[in-house]
Each structure stands twice: as structure tokens, then as C-alpha cells.
Amino acid sequence: MKPQNIYIGFTTIILFLFSCRQGSEKELPVMNSIQLENSILSLTKEATNLNVPWDLQYDRINDAILFSEIGGAIRRLDIKSKQVLLIDSIPDVYQQRTLGLLGMALYQPENEQAYLYLSYTSKKDSSIFSNLYRYNYNPTGRLSNPVQLLQIPGNTGHNGSRIVISPDKKVYWATGDAATDTYAQDSTSLNGKILRLNLDGSIPKDNPIANSYVYAWGFRNMQGLTYSTEGILYTSEHGDAIEDEINLILPLKNYGWPLIEGMIDTEKEKAKVKTLAIEEPIKSWTPVVAPAGLAYYGSDVIPEWKKSLLLTTLKNQSLRILSLSDDGHRIIDEQVLFQDQLGRLRSVITLPNGDIYFCSSNRDWNPQKGFPKQEDDVIYRLRVSEKTHAPILHPQSVDTQPAAKDGHALYEAYCTSCHKSDGEGLTNTFPPLAKSNTVNGDEKALLQIILHGVQEKNMESIKYEGAMPGFSFLTDAEIITIANYIRTNFGNNAGKIESSSLTSLR
Ligand code: HEC
Structure with missing residues (x-):
């Protein structure tokens, strides 16, 4: 190389380093383009090698994504440089299966103390608890001044939870029913509820029940909570074997669990609501999708998605766009993106500039086939783009119901x-x-299990932690098809069951 060229090369490096130091945006390779009616979106990986990020928040002062990881870490992703910093680790988080550091909400007013609200499970002796904590959030350093606002019963599952802060400075906490059937309908229990608190944890004077945190009840296990720009509160909630839900939350309403599952559509449920006022969900899914994070999209930047709810799902592994009616009271369309491509998706947020961030959950307790991939877990970004990059994806209409004779589709x-x-x-x-x-x-023992579920049966001397829900809502033909599918696949080679075997078991 001639001395002149060395000089030019050197200057280029200096200029390059200088431009990085200026904090100019680091552009990452586009994985996919998403073609909407008019807009084009680009999908990029903004952070990789994370360990089950559970909630994302936008830190507008640092222009960063603040996120929790289920094991107890709070980290911050700088939007421009893509650097990830550890902010703090919460000491007494109890992490096991679905338990750990879960939802959080960042309250960041102008010229006042910022707070970070956290929801996490802890364990003392043999008791599990769900906690709501408030920390001071110091933009440059660690968290400080923890205050425990509430502690309620927890369990090995169904601990919720998400937190949002409304523009009128109220904290909403969506609690799980702690897998205890009596809690959700008991208005004196704080489980299976939407709770409403002042910023300091006290009970607001205008709560619907005097001297009570309870704002709405009848919930099983909510994993999504969002406040729209029009001031409507929405939740996403896991059903049991059927009827995952989106609810529109109103004060003092009862959302039915465990008396009513999803829509009021069975004879038993119709009889029940003659004596008890129950609010129906605005959307329900059977087969279930395991709905997780929920974010309202109100921006003009992606006009096709303006006024919709963005939902990440763990099962079906997708980002769903649920378009709302003008009054926000109904879901009028549903589109699906990334089904089975990125794995389980846990949390989603929208930024004031119209960008969307969401994250995978492939290192959690229940990874799906082919996951985790080496770079998991990942925080992804969707942003409007000028041009397309291959491969190009199109949002799909929702999956149709599997046919009663298709064993593979029913099993899936x-x-x-x-x-x-x-x-x-x-x-x-x-x-x-x-x-x-x-x-x-x-045959009958097998059909019993599929119809009515099973729990804590010690099988082959292993005690399984989860419970199996019943599938009696399926038709006889569907149950028989599934039973015969599992008897003749996975290396099994048992005789086929006739539908007459089912008649006496219903
Ligand atoms: C939410 C998770 C879940 C789903 C969905 C589920 N199961 Fe299960 N299943 C379980 C668990 C957990 C057990 C063990 C329960 C126990 O004994 O404690 C089980 C047990 C079983 C058993 C008994 C296995 C044995 O060796 O004794 C059969 C058979 C079975 N399930 C079939 C099915 C079929 C068919 C479907 C779909 C219609 C299904 N399950 C859906 C969780 C599930």
C-alpha cells in the first residue's frame, strides 16, 4: 500500500470511529419486510442472547428500551447504539417455571422523581407470594428506595401479571388467581383482579369499592394489559383448555372466571347469568393461542394498524393485529404475523414515534420445537421503511378451525x-x-383423561407439575379422532377406538 493510501485508510477509520462516538444510529440487517396495504415495515433484531425478557418499557429520557428478565435482571437497551446495560438485579425474586420477575411499568414525569413499578414472585418458607414494588428510577444509575406496595398469595402457576400507569396517575395491577378457584369471585381477595392504586400504593378515594384496591374481578391469569390513547383499559388472559380472552375493563364488572369461560355460550353459562351480571370478553379463542403481551397502537405512522391492539402469543407463536371498531369496544379484524417463525413471543410495546418493539420467550420453561435458537432470546423492532428487503411477509388472516376428521390438525x-x-x-x-x-x-381410561383432564396422578413414578385440562367441549368425532391419532403415531401401535366407547363417559 502506498503511503498516500495508508493515510486515506487511516482517515476513514478515524472518521468512522468519530461517527460512532457521535451516537449515530447503528443500522442492523433487515430480516424481513412486511408488506401491508400501503406501508412497508422492516423487521430487525435489536438485542440478542437475552434470558426470557418478560416486559418492555420505553425510557423516553434515555431513548432506551428498559426490560425485565424473568430471573430478576433489569436491563436497558440503548436505541441508537444497541448497547445493553445491566441496570440492577432484584435480590429476592423466586424463579421457577412461570414464576419470577414479571411485569413492570415505568413512570417518568417531567421534572419529578421517576418510578419503576415491578411485579415479581418471592418465596418464604414454603409459601409463594406475588409482590408489587415501587423503586426510584435514577436514569444514570441503579434502582433505589424499594417500597413494597402490596403482597398477595402466589402459587406455582397463575401469578399474572402486568402493570400500567394511567394518565391520571393511577397504577393498575392485573393479578392472577394463584390457581385457587375461590379467589377470582371473592371481592375481598386481591387475586384474580384488576387492582387500582395511587402512585404511593394507597387506595384511591374514587375506587369503585370504598377502601378496596379492587377495580374489576373474575380473572384467571392475565398476561397483557394496556391503556389506549382514548383511555380504555384492555387485558389479555389465558383460558384453561378453551377460551383465551381479550377484555375491555370497566369498574366493578365481573369477568366471570371460573363460573363462565369466555363467551356466555353454553346452557350452563346462560342459566348462570340470569342471576349474576357477567361481562363478556370482546374476543375469545378456541383452540387457545396463549395470549401474552398487549399494546395499543394509536399512531398515524402505520395507518393500516392505527386503532388496533397488538398481541404477542406463546402458543401459535405470533404477533396478532386486532383492529378495533371506532369506539374501541369491538374487535373487527384479526391478522397474524410471524406464526411459528420467531418462537414464543412474550411482550410488545409501541413507541411515541410509531416503532414497535417485541421480544421472544424461547428460553422459558416450555420451548417449542426448533427453539431456542442460538441468538435467543431476542428483542425485535418493526419500523416503517422506504424499500422492501427479501423475504417479504404478508399478514395472514386467522387460522381456520381444524376439520373433525383431521387427527394431525386437531392434535396440533x-x-x-x-x-x-x-x-x-x-x-x-x-x-x-x-x-x-x-x-x-x-380405551375408556384414555377417553376419560381426554374428556375430563387429569391432575397429580403419579405416572411411572414421576409427578408432573402441570395439570391437564379437560376437552369435553370437543365433539365426539373430534375426541375419537384425537385418541386414534395418538394411539397410532409416535411409535404407538394400539387398536382403533370406536365412537360407541365414548357415549357412557360424557
Ligand atoms: C396444558 C397442557 C396440556 C394439554 C394442552 C394437554 N395435556 Fe395431556 N397431560 C398434561 C399433563 C400435565 C398430564 C399429566 C397430569 C398428571 O398426571 O399430573 C397429561 C396427561 C395426559 C395423558 C396421560 C398420559 C399417561 O402416560 O398417563 C394423556 C393420554 C394425555 N395427557 C393426552 C392429551 C391429549 C390427547 C391432549 C389434546 C387433546 C392433551 N393431553 C392436552 C398436560 C396437557
């Missing part, structure tokens, strides 16, 4: 999320159906 819709596509289950959590004595054995 109702059983795969736990027992997995290959029937191998998940060690100590979901039993394998491959070479299972129950599956290959007595």
Missing part, C-alpha cells in the same frame, strides 16, 4: 403446546404420549 391445535408435535412431552412437566401405557392401554 389442542395438544402440541404441552405434549409436543413428536409426542415426547417435556421432562417432569408434560408426560410423553409416545409409548405411554395409558395411551396404548384401556
Whole structure:
């Protein structure tokens, strides 16, 4: 190389370093373009190698994404440089399966103390708790001054939870029913509720029940909570075997769990609501999708999505765009993106500039086939772009119901999320159906399990942690098709069951 060229090369490096120091935006390779009616969006990976990020918040002062990880870390992703910093670790988080550091909300007013609200599980002796904490959030350094605002019963599942702060400075906390059937309908219990607090944790004077945090009740396990620019509060909630829900939250309303599942559509449920006022969800899914994070999109930047709810799902592994009616009271359309491509998706937020950030949850307790990938977990960004990059994706209309005779489709819709596509289950959590004595054995015993579910049966000397919900809402033909599918797949080779075997078991 001639001395002159060395000089030019050197200057280029200096200029390059200088431009990085200026904090200019680091552009990352576009993974996909998403073609909407008119807009084009680009999908990029903004942060990789994370460990189950659970909630994302926008820190407008640092122009950063603040996120929690289930193990107890709070980290910050700088939007321009893409650097990820550890802010703090919460000491007494109890992490196991779905438990740990979960929802959070950042309250960042002009010229006043900023607060970070956290929801996490803790354990003392053999008791599990869900906690709501408030920390001072110091933009440059660690968290300080923790105040425990509430502590309620927790359990090995159904601990919720998300937090939002409304423009009128109230904290809403969506609590789980702690897998205890009596809590959600008991207005004196704080589980299975939307709770409403002042910023300091006290009970607001204008709460619907005097001297009570309870704002609305009848919930099972909410994993999404968002406040629209029009001031409407929405939740997403996990059903049992059926009826995952989106609810529009109003004060003093009862959302039905466990008396009513999803829509009021069975004879039993219709009889119940004659004596009890129950609010129906604005959307329900059967087969379930395991709805998680929820964010309202109100920006003009992506006009096709203006006035919609963005929902990440764990099952079906997708980002869903739920378009709302003008008054925000109904969901009028549903579109699906990324189904099964990025894995389980946990949380989503929209930024004031119209960008969307969402994250995967592939290193959690229930990874799906082919995941985690090496770079998991990932925070992704969707942003409007000028030009397309291959491969180009189009949002899909929703998946149709599987046909009653299609064993594979029925198994995928109702059983795969736990027992997995290959029937191998998940060690100590979901039993394998491959070479299972129950599956290959007595017909009636097997049909009983599929119809009515099973819990804490010690199988082959393993105690499985989860419970299996009942599937009696399926038709006889569907149940028989599924039973015969599992008896003749995964290396099983048992005789076919006739539908007459089912008649006496309903
Ligand atoms: C939410 C998770 C989940 C789903 C969905 C689910 N199961 Fe299960 N299943 C379980 C768990 C957990 C057990 C073990 C329960 C126990 O004994 O404690 C189980 C047990 C079983 C057993 C008994 C296995 C044995 O070896 O004894 C069969 C059979 C079975 N499930 C079939 C199905 C079929 C068919 C479907 C779909 C219609 C299904 N399951 C859906 C969680 C699930």
C-alpha cells in the first residue's frame, strides 16, 4: 500500500470511529419486510442472547428500551447504539417455571422523581407470594428506595401479571388467581383482579369499592394489559383448555372466571347469568393461542394498524393485529404475523414515534420445537421503511378451525403446546404420549383423561407439575379422532377406538 493510501485508510477509520462516538444510529440487517396495504415495515433484531425478557418499557429520557428478565435482571437497551446495560438485579425474586420477575411499568414525569413499578414472585418458607414494588428510577444509575406496595398469595402457576400507569396517575395491577378457584369471585381477595392504586400504593378515594384496591374481578391469569390513547383499559388472559380472552375493563364488572369461560355460550353459562351480571370478553379463542403481551397502537405512522391492539402469543407463536371498531369496544379484524417463525413471543410495546418493539420467550420453561435458537432470546423492532428487503411477509388472516376428521390438525391445535408435535412431552412437566401405557392401554381410561383432564396422578413414578385440562367441549368425532391419532403415531401401535366407547363417559 502506498503511503498516500495508508493515510486515506487511516482517515476513514478515524472518521468512522468519530461517527460512532457521535451516537449515530447503528443500522442492523433487515430480516424481513412486511408488506401491508400501503406501508412497508422492516423487521430487525435489536438485542440478542437475552434470558426470557418478560416486559418492555420505553425510557423516553434515555431513548432506551428498559426490560425485565424473568430471573430478576433489569436491563436497558440503548436505541441508537444497541448497547445493553445491566441496570440492577432484584435480590429476592423466586424463579421457577412461570414464576419470577414479571411485569413492570415505568413512570417518568417531567421534572419529578421517576418510578419503576415491578411485579415479581418471592418465596418464604414454603409459601409463594406475588409482590408489587415501587423503586426510584435514577436514569444514570441503579434502582433505589424499594417500597413494597402490596403482597398477595402466589402459587406455582397463575401469578399474572402486568402493570400500567394511567394518565391520571393511577397504577393498575392485573393479578392472577394463584390457581385457587375461590379467589377470582371473592371481592375481598386481591387475586384474580384488576387492582387500582395511587402512585404511593394507597387506595384511591374514587375506587369503585370504598377502601378496596379492587377495580374489576373474575380473572384467571392475565398476561397483557394496556391503556389506549382514548383511555380504555384492555387485558389479555389465558383460558384453561378453551377460551383465551381479550377484555375491555370497566369498574366493578365481573369477568366471570371460573363460573363462565369466555363467551356466555353454553346452557350452563346462560342459566348462570340470569342471576349474576357477567361481562363478556370482546374476543375469545378456541383452540387457545396463549395470549401474552398487549399494546395499543394509536399512531398515524402505520395507518393500516392505527386503532388496533397488538398481541404477542406463546402458543401459535405470533404477533396478532386486532383492529378495533371506532369506539374501541369491538374487535373487527384479526391478522397474524410471524406464526411459528420467531418462537414464543412474550411482550410488545409501541413507541411515541410509531416503532414497535417485541421480544421472544424461547428460553422459558416450555420451548417449542426448533427453539431456542442460538441468538435467543431476542428483542425485535418493526419500523416503517422506504424499500422492501427479501423475504417479504404478508399478514395472514386467522387460522381456520381444524376439520373433525383431521387427527394431525386437531392434535396440533389442542395438544402440541404441552405434549409436543413428536409426542415426547417435556421432562417432569408434560408426560410423553409416545409409548405411554395409558395411551396404548384401556380405551375408556384414555377417553376419560381426554374428556375430563387429569391432575397429580403419579405416572411411572414421576409427578408432573402441570395439570391437564379437560376437552369435553370437543365433539365426539373430534375426541375419537384425537385418541386414534395418538394411539397410532409416535411409535404407538394400539387398536382403533370406536365412537360407541365414548357415549357412557360424557
Ligand atoms: C396444558 C397442557 C396440556 C394439554 C394442552 C394437554 N395435556 Fe395431556 N397431560 C398434561 C399433563 C400435565 C398430564 C399429566 C397430569 C398428571 O398426571 O399430573 C397429561 C396427561 C395426559 C395423558 C396421560 C398420559 C399417561 O402416560 O398417563 C394423556 C393420554 C394425555 N395427557 C393426552 C392429551 C391429549 C390427547 C391432549 C389434546 C387433546 C392433551 N393431553 C392436552 C398436560 C396437557
